[in-house]
Amino acid sequence: MATYKHWKLDSDAQGLLWVSFDKAGTGTNTLSGEVLEEFDKVLDEAAAIAPKGMIIRSGKTSGFIAGADIEEFLEIKSGADALRMVRRGWDPFNKLAHLSFPTVALIDGFCMGGGLELALACRYRVAVDDPRTRMALPEVMLGIWPLMGGVMRLPRVVAPTEALDMMLSGRSVDARRARRMGLVDVAVPLRVAENAARMTALEPPPRRKLPFAARLMTLGLLRPLIAAMARKQVAKRARREHYPAPYAILDAWSKYDGDPFRIPEGDPASIGALLATPTAANLIRIFFLQERLKGMGKETRFDARHVHVIGAGVMGGDIAAVCAMRGMTVTLQDQNAERLAPAMGRAQDLFKRRLRDKNRIRDASDRLIADTTGDGARQADVVIEAIFENLEAKRKLFAKLEKVVKPGAILASNTSSLKLADISANFANPARLVGIHFFNPVPQLQLVEVVSGKGTDPQIAKQAAAFVRAIDKLPLPVKDSPGFLVNRVLGPYLQQALRMVDEGVAPQTMDAAMERFGMPMGPIELADVVGLDICMAVGKELTGEAAPPKRLDELVKAQQLGKKTGSGFYLWKEGKAQKGAAGPVDEALIERLIRPYLKEAQQAVAEGIVADADLADAGLIFGTGFAPFRGGPLHYLKAGA
Ligand code: NAI
Numbered sequence: 001m002a003t004y005k006h007w008k009l010d011s012d013a014q015g016l017l018w019v020s021f022d023k024a025g026t027g028t029n030t031l032s033g034e035v036l037e038e039f040d041k042v043l044d045e046a047a048a049i050a051p052k053g054m055i056i057r058s059g060k061t062s063g064f065i066a067g068a069d070i071e072e073f074l075e076i077k078s079g080a081d082a083l084r085m086v087r088r089g090w091d092p093f094n095k096l097a098h099l100s101f102p103t104v105a106l107i108d109g110f111c112m113g114g115g116l117e118l119a120l121a122c123r124y125r126v127a128v129d130d131p132r133t134r135m136a137l138p139e140v141m142l143g144i145w146p147l148m149g150g151v152m153r154l155p156r157v158v159a160p161t162e163a164l165d166m167m168l169s170g171r172s173v174d175a176r177r178a179r180r181m182g183l184v185d186v187a188v189p190l191r192v193a194e195n196a197a198r199m200t201a202l203e204p205p206p207r208r209k210l211p212f213a214a215r216l217m218t219l220g221l222l223r224p225l226i227a228a229m230a231r232k233q234v235a236k237r238a239r240r241e242h243y244p245a246p247y248a249i250l251d252a253w254s255k256y257d258g259d260p261f262r263i264p265e266g267d268p269a270s271i272g273a274l275l276a277t278p279t280a281a282n283l284i285r286i287f288f289l290q291e292r293l294k295g296m297g298k299e300t301r302f303d304a305r306h307v308h309v310i311g312a313g314v315m316g317g318d319i320a321a322v323c324a325m326r327g328m329t330v331t332l333q334d335q336n337a338e339r340l341a342p343a344m345g346r347a348q349d350l351f352k353r354r355l356r357d358k359n360r361i362r363d364a365s366d367r368l369i370a371d372t373t374g375d376g377a378r379q380a381d382v383v384i385e386a387i388f389e390n391l392e393a394k395r396k397l398f399a400k401l402e403k404v405v406k407p408g409a410i411l412a413s414n415t416s417s418l419k420l421a422d423i424s425a426n427f428a429n430p431a432r433l434v435g436i437h438f439f440n441p442v443p444q445l446q447l448v449e450v451v452s453g454k455g456t457d458p459q460i461a462k463q464a465a466a467f468v469r470a471i472d473k474l475p476l477p478v479k480d481s482p483g484f485l486v487n488r489v490l491g492p493y494l495q496q497a498l499r500m501v502d503e504g505v506a507p508q509t510m511d512a513a514m515e516r517f518g519m520p521m522g523p524i525e526l527a528d529v530v531g532l533d534i535c536m537a538v539g540k541e542l543t544g545e546a547a548p549p550k551r552l553d554e555l556v557k558a559q560q561l562g563k564k565t566g567s568g569f570y571l572w573k574e575g576k577a578q579k580g581a582a583g584p585v586d587e588a589l590i591e592r593l594i595r596p597y598l599k600e601a602q603q604a605v606a607e608g609i610v611a612d613a614d615l616a617d618a619g620l621i622f623g624t625g626f627a628p629f630r631g632g633p634l635h636y637l638k639a640g641a
Helices: 033-049 070-075 079-097 114-121 138-142 150-157 160-169 175-181 190-202 212-218 223-237 244-256 271-276 278-295 314-325 337-355 358-367 391-404 458-470 486-503 507-517 523-530 532-543 550-557 587-606 613-624 633-638
Strands: 007-011 016-021 053-058 103-107 124-128 134-136 186-188 306-310 329-333 368-371 382-385 410-413 433-437 447-452 474-479 571-573 576-578
Touching (some): 016 033, 016 190, 053 190, 070 278, 079 271, 114 134, 114 150, 138 160, 138 278, 150 212, 160 212, 160 244, 175 186, 186 190, 212 223, 223 244, 244 271, 244 278, 271 278, 278 474, 278 613, 306 314, 314 329, 314 368, 329 337, 337 358, 337 368, 358 368, 433 458, 447 458, 458 474, 486 523, 486 532, 486 550, 507 587, 523 532, 532 550
Parallel strands (some): 016 053, 103 124, 124 186, 306 329, 382 410, 447 474
Antiparallel strands (some): 571 576
16 A cells, blocks of 8 residues: 555455544644645545445544644635635545445544535544534634535535534534434444444445435425525624625525535635635634634643632632633632522533533532632642732732642732732732633633733743633733723723713614624623623723713612613613614714724734734634624724724
8 A cells, every 4th residue: 555644544354444644744634735635546545445444534632634724725816726725625525425335434533624524525424422522614714615515415414404504603513413413323432433433334334314304405496495594594693795604605505506616706605706805814814813822821831730719709600610611620719608609500500501411510510619718729720819809808818828829829810900010019929920811701701811910920921821721711911901901992992882872872773883893792782791880990990081971870870780680771681682773873883983992902002912913803803702704903904994
């Protein structure tokens, strides 16, 4: 057998051919042009050998295949370039699909995008039943669609409605879900996975057929109907001029059976048309920004096994739960058991929602320990303070902590508005204190600001970033300055909208304007969600304006604090703001609302709150949801806003 750079072929005594993908010079398997070119040759060789069956697996422990090599996307200059690139995967995957012997993809760990398209071109799929195994077609998040056969094959393997849902949302499924959907034929624990793949190849079961109703949906006649229904759902979430890709997916499936080469040039579903809008480039930009944040703290080894959180309120309780869910032992401290109880209850709900599996829920619950004495601090690798926003209380607490914690432990505060230097003023070693600033709601928001005070040891800030990565959040290094990055930029933006309420502009009209701009939620609804008391305090602190907006002041005085009290600017029912019809929205209104945001973002970069403009864009996209298709506020300004 020939030798390859990225692939390894082995025949076994039973006549099976094992093909291992182990991309040279990297820890993660991605499908580059070179890899795919070789794969095509591997398939020719396999066809010549004509084994009893062929099993494709990863030669790496990190996962199966992470998808296309997105670095190569940067070389694409035109639709024709893109199609040439697609051809490199499209042809071999078709070849794979037409091999005369049984083919099995053995999926252990992530199996994304092009990786799943390769697996879909195999006759069978065997997945390792482990939380690490995730399958998705996330191309929509990059503003494109699964061009290497995904749109064609997925809706033939699973019910079209489920296939469309996966492709339109980019959401991943685990092995069990994949088994239930029919995406994989077998889901088994790691120790028997190889054998399961072998048995599947040697004694291939009859190929699964879609149920009758699902098969009907794949018929040409019904497809436009299904697509039209899905389009209505998409339209509720994304406008075509902002996000053309989901619409293109529906057209590609219903009109062209997912074949990118059948789509006429200039058709909005074509890859050329998608690449001609700024959306794809901006979303690809965000992918790289996210990679950059993920890389923070990578060069530092810091193994956090035990986290001690003090203050089981809104923030501390959820921080503790997230750490326990990610495998750490967590002691959660508060003044008494009554104060701890709600946080422990919320943690249970989170585990149930996110982990689903009985054993994993039990394990996470076991790792979260209520602590009314504070003894946990002695063993912890990371101590996070999340008590009331009160300088004296924090100082007192840290004075005690500094004496009892392990020498190498990270001492962190979740403060939103106090200066680290003030908190650490009486420390024996002020260089130990770092800010780890989470956002509310902690389980949902990916961004965490890692705050370095004047005296903070840079090595400790790096360790803090490594810890943030270990709980699968995105660390953004920021300087210790009021509001850090995210709240500082949100402050004037909210303040502007709140003052415009006093001028008589309807809240729902302003919210509609900013949603039109591409924000996930308008400013007034956001204020209600954050809590009007917090908005008032932050506004005063950040803008230094003496008098708060009038209507805001009235509502706070009446204890109508927004979502948490059931009413604020809006009435809240079942977690939803009850809004009346919005008035007309024009560019001038949008401009007036967004200008303070953009100005403050520029100012923060000028002051060096973050290292560069790209990091500010990353922080503001992941921290405030700034319209992703615009590529970030500073990028948007540069592009000529
Ligand atoms: P909270 O009022 O919900 O919870 C504070 C908890 O700390 C209470 O359960 C209280 O009993 C406990 N506590 C107070 N002193 C303590 C002590 N000496 N020892 C043990 N427990 C003590 O407060 P929240 O909203 O969770 O805020 C906590 C910190 O997080 C503050 O510094 C705040 O600035 C920051 N923060 C808050 C955000 C928010 O949206 N609420 C967002 C990001 C940061």
